[in-house]
Amino acid sequence: MKLAKRVSTLTPSSTLAITAKAKELREQGHDVIGLGAGEPDFNTPQYIINAAVRSMEEGHTKYTPSAGLPALKNAIIGKFKTDQQIEYSAENILVGSGAKHVLYTLFQAILDEGDEVIIPTPYWVSYPEQVKLAGGNPIYIEGHEDNAFKVTADQIKKAITSKTKAFILNSPSNPTGSMYSEEELKTIGEVCLKHNILIVSDEIYEKLVYDGAKHTSIAQLSSELQKQTIVINGVSKSHSMTGWRIGYAAGDSTIIKAMTNLASHSTSNPTTNAQYGTIAAYTKDDGSVETMRAAFEERLNGVYEKLTKIPGVSCVKPKGAFYLFPNVSEAAKMNGFSSVDDWVAAILEEEKVALVPGSGFGAPNNVRLSYATAFEAIEEALNRLERFINNHMK
Incomplete structure (x- = not known):
């Protein structure tokens, strides 16, 4: 059956390939850290x-x-x-x-x-x-x-x-x-x-x-x-x-x-x-919304400091939401990759860290990192990211 023209114009989500690959690696028993979460890691109050x-x-x-x-x-x-x-x-x-x-x-x-x-x-x-x-x-x-x-x-x-x-x-x-x-x-x-x-x-x-x-x-x-x-x-x-x-x-x-x-x-x-x-x-309000907001703020301040010390990475500090959107084009170039998308794929394969490439957001030099996940997991993910960059310096 011939599909409607309207669906042929859609651009596939840039996150789907990364998400699918991360899921495949997890099913194989690998310790994958996903930083693509678009939702809070707190339960509903x-x-x-x-x-x-x-x-x-x-x-x-x-x-x-x-x-x-x-x-x-x-x-x-x-x-x-x-x-x-x-x-x-x-x-x-x-x-x-x-x-x-x-x-x-x-x-x-x-x-x-x-x-x-x-x-x-x-x-x-x-x-x-x-x-x-x-x-x-x-x-x-x-x-x-x-x-x-x-x-x-x-x-x-x-x-x-x-x-x-x-x-x-x-x-x-x-x-x-x-x-x-x-x-x-x-x-x-x-x-x-x-x-x-x-x-x-x-x-x-x-x-x-x-x-x-x-x-x-x-x-x-x-x-x-x-x-x-x-x-x-x-x-x-x-x-x-x-x-x-x-x-x-x-x-x-x-x-x-x-x-x-x-x-x-x-x-x-x-x-x-x-x-x-x-x-x-x-x-009603039992204070849980503010508790979550304060936790995200604490994570942001801790993660941002660590992220901006990684070679080849620069980042504008956000004022809201729960994402960091660093420019990693220099790091990708230092590692010999022609695009950030290829660099992201290689990091997932080697270090088992799933980042969301910025190309899907109209910003091919960046990646999106969600800090709506446990601070310890984010910290470990950044350690792996820094290790990858240092190991692949050209």
């Missing part, structure tokens, strides 16, 4: 688990409204009011089956064939693929390493054409961990408002910020920017609920209504017991 179990015991096991339970929408509205001082109504909120599905639904709702979406590089791997699946064209602008991988308002302005529909903002960022300041967000917002560009603000890592950094949502800067922005968020990272698949969008009611109609024909509704767990996540 017990009070959230208890709320989900209780909901099932009480008979809440049926369909819910497509856009989410009214009580969950209220909890999300309360979260925005407390954290960002933004007022939303129920008609401005869509709950979906994870932030990834919410983003997918958004692009399906707003993009026509040939519409352009400006995407800063490095980017999260699914942004361009989801844009392409909706018939849109990703337009890349480079976030330079000397600016902590962030793009500027001038870069955005130069990339805008008559076909530009949206700009994707991810702060804190996956894969770089970089964050935009309030002033930077203001200048970006001015450009988007002037040219009527929708801002898609992915804030999934907002709770995981370090060294005194403060997350600012572009939507909280003015009422005009709130109307021009669709905020994407969820509980996967903040509450270690990746497998629960609850994300949400907040923004213009017309867009939210269109997304709701689409969702009703794809997932019917987000998983019911997961919604009840999320209500608890946003209406």
Whole structure:
């Protein structure tokens, strides 16, 4: 059977080959250390688990409204009011089956064939693929390493054409961990408002910020920017609920209504017991979120110091998320490799350390290292990495 053209445009995930090889080596009995984790290594807080179990015991096991339970929408509205001082109504909120599905639904709702979406590089791997699946064209602008991988308002302005529909903002960022300041967000917002560009603000890592950094949502800067922005968020990272698949969008009611109609024909509704767990996540607090954040901060500070002492490796210190995104092009060159991807593959084969090559994020000189794993494992992985580099000096 001939497959649809839309799937032929997709770029295979750069992490899949590494993940598959790491799994194969583990099955052969090798001690493989994986630094590719995109999820916290903490369990979901017990009070959230208890709320989900209780909901099932009480008979809440049926369909819910497509856009989410009214009580969950209220909890999300309360979260925005407390954290960002933004007022939303129920008609401005869509709950979906994870932030990834919410983003997918958004692009399906707003993009026509040939519409352009400006995407800063490095980017999260699914942004361009989801844009392409909706018939849109990703337009890349480079976030330079000397600016902590962030793009500027001038870069955005130069990339805008008559076909530009949206700009994707991810702060804190996956894969770089970089964050935009309030002033930077203001200048970006001015450009988007002037040219009527929708801002898609992915804030999934907002709770995981370090060294005194403060997350600012572009939507909280003015009422005009709130109307021009669709905020994407969820509980996967903040509450270690990746497998629960609850994300949400907040923004213009017309867009939210269109997304709701689409969702009703794809997932019917987000998983019911997961919604009840999320209500608890946003209406109670046992301190576990801060405990996890503090643990990540401690790991970051310890790992960063060690990483930056390795020959041929340089790294911008991140302010959020749980990734380091070092430039290893010099190390790969010192070891005689023509590409970072080949270097990463060789390290996995010889030292049994699985890194994620930056090529999949639009940054071929870098690798992504997750510190959402035990500090001892990260430390051992960096020891092996340094040993590989020293052993293969040309």
